[in-house]
Amino acid sequence: MKKKAIITGVTGQDGSYLADLLLKKGFKVYGVVRRTSSDPFYRLKYLKIEKNIDFLSTDLSEHQRITSHINLIKPNFFFNLGAQSFVDYSYKSPMYTDLINNTSVLNILETIKNTSKKTKFYQASTSEMYGGYNSRKMTLNENSIFNPFSPYAIAKLSAYHYTKMYRNSYNIFASNGILFNHESPIRGEQFVTKKIIKGLLEIIYGNKKDPLSLGNLYATRDWGHAKDYVNAMYKIINYKIADDFVVATKKNYSVKDFINLTCKNLGIKILWSGEGLKEVGKDSKGRILININKFFFRPLDVNNLFGDPSKAIRKLKWKRKYDINALIKDMILYEKKKYFK
Numbered sequence: 001m002k003k004k005a006i007i008t009g010v011t012g013q014d015g016s017y018l019a020d021l022l023l024k025k026g027f028k029v030y031g032v033v034r035r036t037s038s039d040p041f042y043r044l045k046y047l048k049i050e051k052n053i054d055f056l057s058t059d060l061s062e063h064q065r066i067t068s069h070i071n072l073i074k075p076n077f078f079f080n081l082g083a084q085s086f087v088d089y090s091y092k093s094p095m096y097t098d099l100i101n102n103t104s105v106l107n108i109l110e111t112i113k114n115t116s117k118k119t120k121f122y123q124a125s126t127s128e129m130y131g132g133y134n135s136r137k138m139t140l141n142e143n144s145i146f147n148p149f150s151p152y153a154i155a156k157l158s159a160y161h162y163t164k165m166y167r168n169s170y171n172i173f174a175s176n177g178i179l180f181n182h183e184s185p186i187r188g189e190q191f192v193t194k195k196i197i198k199g200l201l202e203i204i205y206g207n208k209k210d211p212l213s214l215g216n217l218y219a220t221r222d223w224g225h226a227k228d229y230v231n232a233m234y235k236i237i238n239y240k241i242a243d244d245f246v247v248a249t250k251k252n253y254s255v256k257d258f259i260n261l262t263c264k265n266l267g268i269k270i271l272w273s274g275e276g277l278k279e280v281g282k283d284s285k286g287r288i289l290i291n292i293n294k295f296f297f298r299p300l301d302v303n304n305l306f307g308d309p310s311k312a313i314r315k316l317k318w319k320r321k322y323d324i325n326a327l328i329k330d331m332i333l334y335e336k337k338k339y340f341k
């Protein structure tokens, strides 16, 4: 009989790549999907897998329905990737963020404990939990201190602790993947890497007249490729014991570095001038490509996140295929296809 996996957040970036991976490994994949007025399946269609998934139409806030799916299916694996995942929005909607990113996780763990104890659980934890005032040079690992800044990070940190608590108290196989930022061609359009690549291509190939407006150019992140990171999720849930693992590249770049690398890949020379809200990036003809808008600043931004994945490399034998340039090239290729069919 095929092994069964439930994925929440199956329509998202990671859920789509993970579903693809699990289908290739012969799993029966159940995907939790909430109702939306527009088509949520574009990523699954892009990967040509939407017909191979059994969809469970449920919002994560519908706790009883999630419970009944687990009871009926008794999955081998439960990957909890569904979340209100946009840090910026969590400041605007903290209670909703907490309901989905924290209370819903507790509901899933309680259900596994009560009715499906053999189900192995993976929680999508995040580098945002570290928050803090870390320097650009300081790497973070499984033993580093958490100092969450945003409602998103606080909710995720609570869910991280629940996951550990259910593992330690009830002997449930429940693991956290503490993933640093990871991107891909199918990254959500609000996130900064996708916004930069899509925005620059709109200006260069799509005749967009206005510059691309961004916020804090000096935050640094450790950016990997989502395809490499779903491989890590699979290794984490298949590891001999439940545990917590950092997944990162051990390289970090600022938002401005990411723009410079994207421009280099596109063959554009970008010249920076001005400071603060007046800073602009111009092309060699003097056209403004990037400007700054205070709307995109957060009440409190995490300035530096830099991960050390040594434990995952050592224990899980996790390897990644993409570096930052390969990631950028992959994202550009996807956007370019919109202009050159």
Ligand code: NAP
Pocket (backbone or CB within 6 Å): 008, 009, 010, 011, 012, 013, 014, 015, 032, 033, 034, 036, 040, 058, 059, 060, 061, 080, 081, 082, 083, 084, 085, 086, 100, 124, 125, 126, 127, 178, 179, 180, 181, 182, 183, 188
């Ligand atoms: P994403 O693209 O934003 O996907 C989030 C998924 O959650 C979508 O399928 C979304 O459905 C679903 N969802 C949101 N609210 C829901 C609700 N109330 N009920 C049911 N489903 C709901 O995020 P991602 O980048 O793939 O990230 C996957 C997970 O990893 C998230 O938990 C995120 O917080 C975490 N994470 C991400 C990163 C990263 O850099 N990508 C790093 C660390 C951790 P719709 O399609 O309907 O919106």
Ligand code: F7E
Pocket (backbone or CB within 6 Å): 085, 086, 087, 088, 126, 127, 128, 179, 180, 181, 182, 190, 191, 192, 193, 195, 213, 214, 215, 216, 217, 219, 220, 221, 255, 296, 297, 298, 301, 302
């Ligand atoms: O911001 C700065 C912004 O929204 C990255 C999620 O997947 O990774 C993601 O969270 C940085 C921040 O990602 C804009 O202030 C500047 O410093 O792409 P982001 P994030 O907040 O790091 C973590 C690990 C997760 O868990 C989350 O789910 O870029 N920035 N200007 C901007 N950010 C955005 N979005 N838009 C701008 O215009």
